[in-house]
Amino acid sequence: MLLREYKPADCAEMARLFYDTVHTVNLRDYTPEQVNAWATEKVDLAAWDASFRAHKTVIAEQNGEIIGFGDLDVKAGYLDRLYVHKDHQNEGVAAAICDALESVAETKTVTTHASLTAKGFFQKRGYAAIKEQQAERYGVWLTNFVMIKTI
Structure with missing residues (x-):
């Protein structure tokens, strides 16, 4: 596995990984209605690209394929996205990305x-769970947790 910097040409492949991961891995904890609201097939690639370029974005790649990605607002210390390909779960990909970020x-x-x-x-x-919250996506509510780590 190679960790590298984000390139704008990665964005479409990252959007597909995001969709596939949410619709398989996250389906064990969320309903079909919730994953459909969370990850639609209509990602605004221009907005994602702008966000990835504004953050520190790390790509995990294996054999030329993106197998994970994560991004951090360096100044705010906010880890925004962290997704690992559905076929590469529990292989240390997320941990390596988090270490880098x-x-x-x-x-x-x-x-x-x-x-x-x-x-x-x-x-x-x-990370410690500070609070449980409900996030709304297209009129559907999803549970998540605000978590903080002192580094």
Whole structure:
């Protein structure tokens, strides 16, 4: 596995990985209605690209294929997205991406909004769940957790 910087040409493949992961991996903790609202097939690639370029974005690649990605607002210490390909779960991909992102945070804490599926992963990394909350997507409510790690 190779970790590298984001390139705008990666965006469409990342959107497909996001969709596929949410619709398979996250389906164990959320209903079909919830995953359909969370990950539609209509990602605004221009907005995603702008966000990825504004953040520190790390790509995990294997054999020329993107197998994971994550991004961090370095100044705010906000870990925005972290997704691993559905066929590469539990291989250390997310941990490697988090290690790379946490190491460049300009804050003493890193905050994320973790899904039900990701909560345990973040707890094992030393994040504490500060509060449970409901996020609304297209009129559908999804539970997630505000989690913070002191670094």
